[in-house]
Amino acid sequence: MSDMNNTRLTTKNGKFKLLMVSDFHAGDRINPKLIKGFEALLDYTEPDAVFLGGDNLCVNHSTVTEKEFRYLLSVILEPVESRGIPWFHCYGNHDAEGGFSNEFQQSVYETFPYCITEAGPEDVSGVGNYVKTIYSSATGEPVFNLWTMDSHSENTVMAEKFGLKGSDSCIRMPNPLGGFNSSHSSVYFDQVYWYYNKSLEMEKELGKKIPGLLFLHVPPMEMNLIWANPEETGMIGSKRQEIYGASINSGLLMACLQRGDVKGIYAGHEHLCNFEGTYCGIKLGYDSSLGFNMSAHDDLRGGRLFEINEDGSWSTRHIKLIELMGKEAMRNPEFLEGGDLYNIRTL
Numbered sequence: 001m002s003d004m005n006n007t008r009l010t011t012k013n014g015k016f017k018l019l020m021v022s023d024f025h026a027g028d029r030i031n032p033k034l035i036k037g038f039e040a041l042l043d044y045t046e047p048d049a050v051f052l053g054g055d056n057l058c059v060n061h062s063t064v065t066e067k068e069f070r071y072l073l074s075v076i077l078e079p080v081e082s083r084g085i086p087w088f089h090c091y092g093n094h095d096a097e098g099g100f101s102n103e104f105q106q107s108v109y110e111t112f113p114y115c116i117t118e119a120g121p122e123d124v125s126g127v128g129n130y131v132k133t134i135y136s137s138a139t140g141e142p143v144f145n146l147w148t149m150d151s152h153s154e155n156t157v158m159a160e161k162f163g164l165k166g167s168d169s170c171i172r173m174p175n176p177l178g179g180f181n182s183s184h185s186s187v188y189f190d191q192v193y194w195y196y197n198k199s200l201e202m203e204k205e206l207g208k209k210i211p212g213l214l215f216l217h218v219p220p221m222e223m224n225l226i227w228a229n230p231e232e233t234g235m236i237g238s239k240r241q242e243i244y245g246a247s248i249n250s251g252l253l254m255a256c257l258q259r260g261d262v263k264g265i266y267a268g269h270e271h272l273c274n275f276e277g278t279y280c281g282i283k284l285g286y287d288s289s290l291g292f293n294m295s296a297h298d299d300l301r302g303g304r305l306f307e308i309n310e311d312g313s314w315s316t317r318h319i320k321l322i323e324l325m326g327k328e329a330m331r332n333p334e335f336l337e338g339g340d341l342y343n344i345r346t347l
Contacts (some may be wrong), residue, residue, distance in 0.1 A: 007086060007116060008133075008135050009048065009049055009086065009116075009132060009133065009134045009135065009146075010134065010135045010136070010137040011048075011134060011135070011136055011137045011138075011143065011308075011310055012048065012137060013137075014136075014137075014138070014309060014310045015307060015308065015309055015310070016048050016049075016134050016144065016307075016308040016309075017045060017046065017047045017048050017049075017305065017306070017307055017308075018047055018048065018049050018050070018051060018146070018305070018306040018308065019041060019042065019045045019047035019049075019050045019051070019303055019304070019305055019306075020050075020051045020053055020215070020266060020268075020287045020303060020304040020305075020306065021038065021041065021050065021051075021052060021053065021287070021290045021303040021304075022052070022053030022054060022055070022092075022217075022267075022268025022269070022287045022288075022289055022290065022303075023053065023054070023055045023092070023268050023269070023271055023289035023290060023291050023294070023296075024052070024055065024056050024057065024076055024289075024290055024291050025055055025058050025094070025289070025291040025293055025294040026056065026057050026058065026059075026072065026075075026076045026291070026293075027057075027058055027059050027072075027293065028059050028060075028063060028064050028068070028072065029293075030072065030075055030076065031291075031292040031293050033292045033328070033329070033331070034076065034290065034291060034292050034293075035075070035076070035078070035079060036325070036328065037290055037292070037301070037321050037325065037329060038076070038079045038080075038290065039079045040321060040324045040325050040329075041290075041302065041303045041319060041321065041324070042079055042080065042083060042085070044319065044324055045303075045305050045319065047085060047305070048085075048086075049085065049086045049087060049088070049116075049132075049146075050080050050085055050086075050087040050088075051087070051088055051089065051090075051146070051148075051215055052087065052088070052089035052090070053089070053090060053092070053215065053217060053266075053267070053268030053269075053287055054089070054090050054091055054092025054093075054095065054151075054216075054217030054268050054269065055092030055093070055094045055095060055217065055268065055269070055291075056073075056076065056089060056091075056092070056095060057069070057072055057073050057076060057095065057105075058094045058095060058097065058098060059072060059098045059100070060098040060099065061098050061099025061100055062098075062099065064098070066100075066104075069100055069105075069108065070108055070111075073108060073109070073112075074112075077112055080114060081112060081113065081114055084114060085114060086114050086116045087114055087115060087116065087117075088115070088116045088117040088118075088132060088146075088148065089109065089117050089128070089148075090128050090148050090149065090150060090151070090215060090216055090217055091105070091126075091127060091128055091150055091217065092151075092217040092218075092268060092269065093151075093152070093153040093154060093184055093185070093217065093218060093269070094153075096153065097153070102126075102127040102128070102150070103119075103127055106119050106127050106128070116132060117130070117148075118130035120150075121194060123190075124190055124191055124194045125150070125152075125187075125188040125190050125191055126149070126150025126151075126152060126187070126188070126191060127150055128148055128149070128150045129148065129149050129150055129191050129194055129195075130147075130148055131145050131146065131147045131148070131198060131202075131212070132145070132146045132148075133145050133146075133210070134146065134308065136310050138310075142202075142206060142210050143210070143310045143311075143312065144210065144211055144212055144213075144308050144310075144312065144314075145202075145210045145211070145212030145213075145261070146212060146213055146215065147195060147212055147213065147214040147215065147262065148214075148215050148216065149187050149191055149195070149214065149215075149216045149252075150187070150191070150216070151184075151185065151186060151187055151216040151217045151218035151246070151267075152185035152186070152187070152188070152218070153184070153185055154183055154184060154185055155171040155172060155183050155184065155185055155247055156183075157185060158171065158185045158186075158188075158248075159171060171247050171248065172247060176247065182242075182243070182244045182245055182246070182247050183244070183247070184218045184244050184245065184246060184247065184269075185218065185246065185247070186218060186220065186221070186245075186246030186247070186248055186249075186250045186252075187216065187220075187246075187250045187252055188250065189250060189251060191250075191252075192250055192251050192252050192255045195214075195252075195255060195256075195259075196255045196258075196259060199259045199261055199262075200259070203261075209259070209260060209261045210261060211261055211262075211263055211312040211314075212261055212262050212263065213262065213263065213264045213265070213266065213306065213314070214252075214256065214262045214264070214265045214266075215265075215266055215267075216265070216267055217267060217268050217269050218244070218245060218246055218267060218269050219243065219245040219246070219265070219267035219269060219270075219284070219286070220245065220246055220249075220250065220252050220253055220265060220267075220284070221245055221246045221247075221248070221249045222249075222253050222279055222284060223243055223245050223267070223284050223286075224243050224245065225279050225284075226275060226276070226277035226279065226284050226285075227239045227243070227275060227277075229277075230277065233277030233278055233279055234277050234278055235275055235276070235277035236275065236276060236277070237273070237274045237275030237276055237285075237286070237318060238272070238273065238274055238275055238288075238300060239272075239273050239275050240272035240273065240297065240300070241270060241271070241272040241273060243270065243273075244269060244270060245267075245269075252265070253265070253279075253280070253282065256282060257280055257281070257282065262282065263281075263282060263283060263314070264282060264283035264284070264285065264314075264316070265282060265283070265284050265285075266283075266284075266285050266286070266287060266304065266316075267285075267286055267287070268286070268287050268289070269286075270286055270288075271288065271289035271291070271294065271295050271296045271297075271300075272288070272295065272296065272297055272300060273286040273288065274286050274287065274288035274300055274302075274304075274318045276316070283316075285304075285316070287303060287304040287318070288300045288301060288302055288303075288304075288318060289301060290302065290303060290321070292331050296331070298322055298329060298330045298331055299320065299322055300320065301320070301321045301322065301329060302318060302319045302320040302321040302322075303318075303319055303321075304316055304317070304318050304319070305317055305319055
């Protein structure tokens with residue numbers, strides 16, 4: 001385990017900056033533009049910590065050895081490691097598809113000096129259910145929480161886990177809620193239960209609720225309500241693809257609403273979305289992808305900056321890489337997946 005794992009995240013002059021970057025989709029042929037783009041975001045935002053939102057390194061066990069996996073991971077993590085920036089992450093639906101389990105990957109991630117990711121409780125589903133607390137540099141008191149959950153992968157895995165007959169077909173109905181028949185899983189109830197009880201435990205210990213944000217890869221079902229009700233939810237940003245979110249409502253949003261501490265839930269996963277809006281007083285939003293070798297638009301590629309204050313207030317904005325790097329942020333068409341559909345180039 002990294003020595004950084006017990007490092008306290010602290011504010012600087014009453015503020016804390018967190019950069020979220022998602023969907024690197026790095027493979028055994030890492031596009032150098034990915035690294036340059038990551039570096040540009042880090043240099044521009046100067047964050048106190050970085051969160052990787054899943055689908056980080058997607059490689060095939062049959063063509064990449066464990067030694068090569070470790071090397072490839074070191075390549076995409078070099079920008080944060082060389083700058084000495086604490087970072088943490090969640091797993092996406094594609095991370096383990098190539099045969100490297102999330103459990104194995106976790107053991108590799110934790111070897112990096114500035115990794116503060118935790119595997120989470122062994123009796124809770126998934127890998128990476130944990131909370132990182134930000135402390136006041138002036139008083140030493142906890143002022144903000146950063147929650148992370150494993151949103152798993154596909155409905156087929158969930159169906160097998162719970163012994164459902166018909167595999168994916170028993171979950172994906174012909175007329176789904178949200179209007180799109182997503183094949184993706186969600187957090188499980190025991191994870192929601194863990195969050196609820198951990199939040200309650202922290203409140204009892206500290207004598208007050210600590211506000212926070214919650215991060216995961218696949219968004220909760222309620223994300224559909226933002227784009228479907230843009231005026232009512234105050235939606236800003238772009239939606240250029242269907243919402244491949246959870247097919248089953250896990251109760252996560254209700255748990256956050258009842259506890260009253262999580263003020264925003266942010267996901268990766270959708271490469272062509274960077275929108276956000278407010279539902280029941282909780283912000284629901286996306287971080288657009290940073291990758292170059294998969295479906296992504298040149299004018300949306302980037303990261304999301306969160307600026308957190310000691311009083312619990314916070315703000316966020318999406319930062320477009322093309323505004324930092326110009327034409328260098330555009331993809332080389334030779335790497336293009338999906339043809340001209342994804343080749344949007346605007347300055």
